[in-house]
Amino acid sequence: MKEDLLSKRDALMYSYKVGQLSKALWKVVEKDWQNWIKPFGLNINEHHILWIAHYLDGATISDISKYGVMHVSTAFNFSKKLEERGYLTFSKKDDDKRNTYVYITKEGEKLLTETLENYSPKNDSILKGSLPLKSLYGKFPEFPEILSIIREIYGREFTQLFEASFEQANHSLEQAEQALQSKHEKEHFLESF
């Protein structure tokens, strides 16, 4: 089938486009993320590690590296730093004495919750950039093509954990929200834009 043939030019053009889009997207995510968590003395990797340790409830360095999409050495070094600051502990599991697991401490949970409470939609460029789509579609876009590409590249297990982590995040945020509600009225943020 002639139309199935893929020329090198088509391949490179497509790849160039995805490369440019993903760079532009990630760079703005990175900048907003950095600004968000800077007041807590955390960098992106540290915040990501806290988050993974929280939702996996005991993660190996290899898990952190895989699900955090960072080098093993990056995962290890920043986990150690978080341990020194009392936000993580390293220990063995009863049913797995070979691997070391990283657990989030109460202090770590507290810090993580504080960062979530401090999140401000006003300072989130991706969110603001997505509002026209939201008002057009009635909901945020879901990017099924991107998820499919990532599933092909990283494997089904990766995207499953990915999606489970969205659920978990939603649940954690709900709890944090309920805790806040006792303090003050639930806030709605559309007026901030």
Added chain:
Amino acid sequence: MKEDLLSKRDALMYSYKVGQLSKALWKVVEKDWQNWIKPFGLNINEHHILWIAHYLDGATISDISKYGVMHVSTAFNFSKKLEERGYLTFSKKDDDKRNTYVYITKEGEKLLTETLENYSPKNDSILKGSLPLKSLYGKFPEFPEILSIIREIYGREFTQLFEASFEQANHSLEQAEQALQSKHEKEHFLESF
């Protein structure tokens, strides 16, 4: 309208999802890009600068920083390094004596063409990860939502140049392909997968 109200949780959940997706996507693009151009003694920023200088045909450091989504200091330092290696020149324009423009030299063009010729679809994870979508849709996905978000964030001028650069890339690759065709039969790459 109650359904228009955007809770902080919805905002954070959406932002978290886009953050995770864009990180996973960019990290794989970055890795493949590095491996692709390593044989030419270039890093990603240098390759990107060569490309921008090529398609803008005279770019200021501010253009490079903007369209390459990199810090001004990164744009300047790597442009200087490329100048030292003879791939770029710095000069004024007749109609604009205030700004310095970066031009790609013949050596720079030659190097850029060599990198394009050396591109191998086999080593392109994004491409391979997109083939199921291509066979499902009959074409590669076009990511209109992502483009819309980037247009909102970076401005219309950015995405216009972005899209113009795809056209330009296509044209440059077509020329390179025609040059190659005189040497050997046009290659089709589907069999490589």
